[in-house]
Amino acid sequence: MIVEIGHFALALALGVAVVQSLVPLWGVARHDRALASVGSAAAITCFLLVSVSFTALVISYVRSDFSVENVVANSHSAQPLIYKLTSVWGNHEGSMLLWVLILTLFGALVALSRRSLPLRLRAGTLAVQGMVTVAFLAFTLLTSNPFRRMIPAPAEGQDLNPILQDLGLAIHPPLLYVGYVGFSITYAFAVAALIDGRIDAVWARAVRPWTLLAWVFLTLGIAMGSYWAYYELGWGGWWFWDPVENASLMPWLAGTALIHSTVVMEKRDALKVWTILLAILTFSLSLLGTFIVRSGVLTSVHSFATDPARGLFILMILVFFVGGSLALFAWRAPLLRQGGLFAPVSREGALVVNNVFIATACATVFIGTLYPLVLEMVTGDKISVGPPFFNATFIPVLVPLLLVLPLGQSLAWKRGDLLGAAQRNFAAFGLGILVALATIAMTWGGPVLAPLGIGLGVFLVAGAFFDLGERIVTRASGWSAVLSRAKGLPRSAWGTALAHAGVGLSVIGIAAVAWSTEGIGVLKPGERLTSGRYTVVLESILPRKGPNFTAEVARFQVFSGNRELAPMEAAKRIYTARAMPTTEAGIRTDGLSQAYVALGEPQGDGAIAVRLYDKPLILLIWIGAIVMSLGGALSLTDRRFRLGAPRRSAPAQSAAVQPAE
Amino acid sequence: MTAVEPARPMVAKRRMTRKQRRLVLIGAAGGVLCLAAGLVLFALRDTIVFFYGPTEIAEKGVAPGTRMRLGGLVEEGSVARGPGQRVAFTITDSRTAMKVTYEGLLPDLFREGQGVVTEGVFQGGNQFRADTVLAKHDENYMPREVADTLKKQGHWQPGEAGASAPQAKPAPQASP
Numbered sequence: 001m002i003v004e005i006g007h008f009a010l011a012l013a014l015g016v017a018v019v020q021s022l023v024p025l026w027g028v029a030r031h032d033r034a035l036a037s038v039g040s041a042a043a044i045t046c047f048l049l050v051s052v053s054f055t056a057l058v059i060s061y062v063r064s065d066f067s068v069e070n071v072v073a074n075s076h077s078a079q080p081l082i083y084k085l086t087s088v089w090g091n092h093e094g095s096m097l098l099w100v101l102i103l104t105l106f107g108a109l110v111a112l113s114r115r116s117l118p119l120r121l122r123a124g125t126l127a128v129q130g131m132v133t134v135a136f137l138a139f140t141l142l143t144s145n146p147f148r149r150m151i152p153a154p155a156e157g158q159d160l161n162p163i164l165q166d167l168g169l170a171i172h173p174p175l176l177y178v179g180y181v182g183f184s185i186t187y188a189f190a191v192a193a194l195i196d197g198r199i200d201a202v203w204a205r206a207v208r209p210w211t212l213l214a215w216v217f218l219t220l221g222i223a224m225g226s227y228w229a230y231y232e233l234g235w236g237g238w239w240f241w242d243p244v245e246n247a248s249l250m251p252w253l254a255g256t257a258l259i260h261s262t263v264v265m266e267k268r269d270a271l272k273v274w275t276i277l278l279a280i281l282t283f284s285l286s287l288l289g290t291f292i293v294r295s296g297v298l299t300s301v302h303s304f305a306t307d308p309a310r311g312l313f314i315l316m317i318l319v320f321f322v323g324g325s326l327a328l329f330a331w332r333a334p335l336l337r338q339g340g341l342f343a344p345v346s347r348e349g350a351l352v353v354n355n356v357f358i359a360t361a362c363a364t365v366f367i368g369t370l371y372p373l374v375l376e377m378v379t380g381d382k383i384s385v386g387p388p389f390f391n392a393t394f395i396p397v398l399v400p401l402l403l404v405l406p407l408g409q410s411l412a413w414k415r416g417d418l419l420g421a422a423q424r425n426f427a428a429f430g431l432g433i434l435v436a437l438a439t440i441a442m443t444w445g446g447p448v449l450a451p452l453g454i455g456l457g458v459f460l461v462a463g464a465f466f467d468l469g470e471r472i473v474t475r476a477s478g479w480s481a482v483l484s485r486a487k488g489l490p491r492s493a494w495g496t497a498l499a500h501a502g503v504g505l506s507v508i509g510i511a512a513v514a515w516s517t518e519g520i521g522v523l524k525p526g527e528r529l530t531s532g533r534y535t536v537v538l539e540s541i542l543p544r545k546g547p548n549f550t551a552e553v554a555r556f557q558v559f560s561g562n563r564e565l566a567p568m569e570a571a572k573r574i575y576t577a578r579a580m581p582t583t584e585a586g587i588r589t590d591g592l593s594q595a596y597v598a599l600g601e602p603q604g605d606g607a608i609a610v611r612l613y614d615k616p617l618i619l620l621i622w623i624g625a626i627v628m629s630l631g632g633a634l635s636l637t638d639r640r641f642r643l644g645a646p647r648r649s650a651p652a653q654s655a656a657v658q659p660a661e
Numbered sequence: 662m663t664a665v666e667p668a669r670p671m672v673a674k675r676r677m678t679r680k681q682r683r684l685v686l687i688g689a690a691g692g693v694l695c696l697a698a699g700l701v702l703f704a705l706r707d708t709i710v711f712f713y714g715p716t717e718i719a720e721k722g723v724a725p726g727t728r729m730r731l732g733g734l735v736e737e738g739s740v741a742r743g744p745g746q747r748v749a750f751t752i753t754d755s756r757t758a759m760k761v762t763y764e765g766l767l768p769d770l771f772r773e774g775q776g777v778v779t780e781g782v783f784q785g786g787n788q789f790r791a792d793t794v795l796a797k798h799d800e801n802y803m804p805r806e807v808a809d810t811l812k813k814q815g816h817w818q819p820g821e822a823g824a825s826a827p828q829a830k831p832a833p834q835a836s837p
Contacts, residue, residue, distance in 0.1 A: 234769075342682070343682065344682065344685050344686065344689075352686065352690075353689070356689065356690045356693050356694075357693060360693050360694055360697045361697075363694075363697065364697055364700070364701055367701055367705075368701075371705065371709075372709075381711060382711065382712035382713075382730075382809075383709045383710060383711050383712060384709070384710050384712060384730055384780075385705075385708070385709050385710075386708070386710065388704070388707075388708035389704045389705065389708040389709065392700060392703070392704040392707075392708060393697065393700045393701050393704050396696075396700055397693070397696075397697050397700070520746055520765065520766070522745060522746070572769075580769075580770070581769040581770070582769055583769055598766065600746075600766035600767070601742065601766070601767065603742075603743075609746060609766055611765075611766055
């Protein structure tokens with residue numbers, strides 16, 4: 001019964017979404033306020049209906065209702081409760097439902113937001129969001145229905161794919177989807193502005209929090225996915241330039257460019273057309289990612305059994321929304337009132353530099369990801385484009401941008417002073433050089449470029465905060481003045497600094513990968529293996545039984561030099577339902593570094609193959625990403641704070657006017 | 662560090678006209694794009710790796726020493742382990758077989774009779790030295806290239822790969 005309710009609610013939601021996508025536009029065309037306002041109610045209703053549907057699926061999973069095909073294929077009665085829950089989105093159908101749920105959630109949030117949006121913009125945005133919802137609801141209902149019954153019902157399910165039975169993966173998809181799908185709102189805003197034919201600072205101000213929100217979650221989602229791949233797949237790598245990873249990186253890059261260009265638009269009323277295009281492209285890349293992952297057109301280490309019919313359906317969605325919006329853009333953009341131009345050396349000029357480089361970097365990833373597909377269609381040759389390609393293209397494009405990032409941050413709006421900005425960053429730059437030199441000296445004979453990478457990271461972190469520090473300290477005297485100045489800085493200034501420092505931390509972590517080492521050995525209990533700074537001693541190999549798996553657990557003592565760290569365990573598991581083996585890496589965190597052990601084949605005589613990695617400073621990669629999203633979140637509170645009471649805070653705002661935000 | 666408030670632009674800069682500013686902008690953006698295009702073309706020539714099935718290697722006359730991906734089925738009974746981390750096995754498309762050597766840990770889902778993709782250097786004849794054996798996340802998954810290779814050789818029965826799953830396509834998904 002519950003399953004039928006869920007199914008019915010989903011079908012009903014499709015009907016409501018159709019209303020949401022048509023009626024508001026009709027209302028706007030007829031200048032009928034009542035009709036134009038229907039979108040809000042429809043969006044909220046649609047969200048409630050999809051929530052009912054999602055809850056029904058969750059209940060089916062929790063009760064292990066094996067009369068539902070989707071539950072049979074992806075769950076097992078012996079699974080721990082948490083994995084029964086995460087099984088809901090650990091498969092294609094369920095994750096589509098989560099996708100639609102988040103899509104309607106964003107629609108409902110726009111409908112509920114108290115922000116004073118012009119009626120026409122709100123109506124248009126909700127209508128466009130409604131269209132996207134219609135497409136994906138139809139896709140879910142027609143090709144990927146999670147509520148399909150199975151008669152007769154089997155007694156037991158087939159278990160969730162074991163490598164997905166993991167906490168990291170439990171939270172990775174929801175985070176990632178909030179990011180991916182969040183950009184649908186920016187897209188809806190952009191298309192609505194094109195339909196309306198008007199775009200101004202009000203638009204930019206309305207869009208910014210949504211972009212920032214989506215970006216924060218996408219950043220966290222990608223970082224989580226990367227960390228999951230690192231510890232779960234047992235290869236010790238954190239990024240593989242795999243099509244599926246690129247599929248999430250491209251919208252992230254475009255979104256990063258977008259949050260920067262909307263600042264220019266909001267502050268200086270410029271870059272309008274470009275910002276609109278970027279908003280369209282960002283969500284288009286999200287859709288492209290969905291297509292790549294779910295159609296199986298590109299071979300990826302992450303790909304799974306897929307269905308060509310679904311691929312075709314998503315391709316149609318992709319063509320309609322990307323093609324439609326770009327056509328609308330080509331038609332309407334020339335009619336938009338052009339924004340002002342500005343001096344190349346200025347904050348806005350620096351943000352343009354940011355956009356040019358990030359968009360270019362995004363394009364290189366795009367080409368590398370899709371080139372194999374095009375080549376196969378044209379010549380029939382099958383190729384793979386791997387890390388060497390991206391190292392040769394993406395990195396050279398991004399590094400110059402990182403080098404000038406602190407300069408851009410300390411340039412003033414309108415007319416900047418390059419010399420002054422350079423002077424302000426002199427100390428940070430010097431610090432970076434010093435650290436790079438020290439690193440070269442300490443690791444003489446090692447990798448050449450990595451110390452420069454470390455120096456760059458230090459420069460970025462120092463530059464991010466020295467700039468703020470200079471603004472706080474040098475113009476004030478005494479601690480109380482410093483404090484009040486620190487408080488007076490807008491939160492988004494702190495957010496910017498934090499996010500940029502996060503980039504620096506990640507850069508340090510990535511550069512330090514050059515010093516990671518790998519050792520392979522065949523160990524019997526009592527024997528040792530050394531790699532880099534770490535030595536492990538195999539203590540014992542013991543069998544263990546989990547709820548839905550059996551495991552061989554190897555226990556290791558870990559030493560860093562002569563210092564003994566806490567022991568660690570690595571395991572080979574066999575999940576009984578699918579008879580599928582997985583490797584559970586053993587990881588011992590030592591400061592920011594990690595010792596990482598993966599088990600290989602048992603050798604028969606009580607020995608086991610063991611791979612040990614020394615991963616120096618590796619945690620900084622993900623800490624940097626978390627710091628970036630914290631920065632984004634901090635900026636978000638700034639926007640809310642100001643937009644919550646736009647009129648009353650006006651005097652306070654002018655008191656805290658800063659040259660930069 | 663005492664910040665020297667730099668004097669207002671010391672040399673009164675000639676204000677650029679709108680047109681000039683636009684040119685600077687377009688020029689800079691074009692420069693970056695050209696640079697990137699150059700990098701991409703260069704990299705596409707040097708860094709891509711072709712995928713072949715065992716029969717294709719002979720057909721296309723691939724030169725020994727070529728770096729490539731090789732895919733097919735791991736022949737039943739062909740996996741020989743040792744000494745140490747060395748593994749030797751045979752990849753077949755049921756018409757031609759390639760002997761593959763590999764040193765390192767094999768992915769969890771590497772099994773005899775299953776599809777596999779390896780990357781390494783073709784040694785000439787029927788010898789291949791792999792340095793990467795690609796892991797797959799799903800026991801029913803057949804790499805698309807491998808499926809194509811087998812189809813080409815006429816040994817593919819649809820449903821073979823998913824035979825162990827009675828239901829319509831369980832499709833576990835790691836990412837969106």
